[in-house]
Amino acid sequence: MVKIGSSSLTTAAGGLDADRVDALVDVLAKHQDKEIVLVSSGAIAAGLAPLGLERRPRDLARQQAAASVGQGLLVARYTASFARYGRRVGQVLLTSDDTSRRAHYRNAYRTLDQLLAMGAVPIVNENDTVATDEIRFGDNDRLAALVAHLVRADLLILLSDVDGLYDGDPSLPGTSRIAEVRGPEDLEGVSIGSAGKSGVGTGGMVTKVEAARIAAAAGTPVVLTSAVHAADALAGAPTGTHFLRTGRRSADRLLWLAHASTPQGALVLDDGAVQAVVDRHSSLLPAGIASVEGEFSAGDPVELRDGGGRAVARGLVNFDAREIPRLMGRSTRDLARELGPAYEREVVHRDDLVLLHH
DSSP states (O other), X not given: OXXXXXXXXXXXXXXXXXXXXXXXXXXXXXXXXXXXXXXXXXXXXXXXXXXXOSSOOSSHHHHHHHXXXXXXXXXXXXXXXXXXXXXXEEEEEEOHHHHHSHHHHXXXXXXXXXXHHTTOEEEEEEOTTTXXXXXXXXXXXXXXXXXXXXTTOSOEEEEESSSSOBSSOTTSTTOOBOOEEOSGGGXXXXXXXXXXXXXXXXXXXXXXXXXXXXXXXXXXXXXXXXXXXHHHHHHTOOOSXXXXXXXXXXXXXXXXXXHTOOOOEEEEEOHHHHHHHXXXXXXXXXXXXXXXXXXXXXXXXXXXXXXXXXXXXXXXXXXXXXXXXXXXXXXXXXXXXXXXXXXSSOSBOGGGEEEOOO
């Protein structure tokens, strides 16, 4: 799994740099023995010049317009570049909504799996043209971590314009690159900078480290390095910063539920229900709900909060918001007797629930 940022693909003026794209493809195409999925930023940056925009717009509507123009240019560039090696590419555009809902999640997996089976290189990007603030991943680093989990990648390589994580500002003397991160304790006291100087990306080192943390905790090791060292990273040579896996692979969708879904509302639980959900990993039953907040439909992600308002879990709810008030505080047996067998079920099933660790 390889992710490349906008700043590594564009010219100083903001357009796509064909030479940089070709250089990346030269490296990727040499590894015929590996199945590679590429998460590529650059759609908005590629659309700036054709639309006469001097810099990345701040408003969502113009970002979407730039992405619409630029995504076609980006994929056309990759298609032509990979064609030099007789390789085909396939475009896969995702929103976070596609990846937290069960049916959408399975569809995304099937598409990627089939593209790889047919020898094509999937080019994945956030669907910026339609993604609203509510359904955005926010950056392609996090998207890459989640897609790496989706395709069960053996390694996630995050490429940017910096050759790794440093223990301070890399431009200052006396700072050094951190070669290996075994766990969160290795990052204590490390100052991590935000978005880069190029102004065409949305990420920066903060999002890369967060993405590496998500992937490593879900069982996928990560190499963070610069695009010029991509060949070393793919060959397994020491380069950049290596994040060792810190956890095992979890049930697929739960990672998406924790990191990609946007809660549409909240259920406030009584103390007994908090204990049941958090300590005993039980499903949430109607009897444990104290109040309901927001407008949501059955199947939407919601937050589960304790009496103090702290989010303790996130899950997919089985009822609409307007149905829940008449269920609250009552046993499923009573509800089934009064309202029918459809009400003898959990409000959030434990298989659709993920704890949020603070």
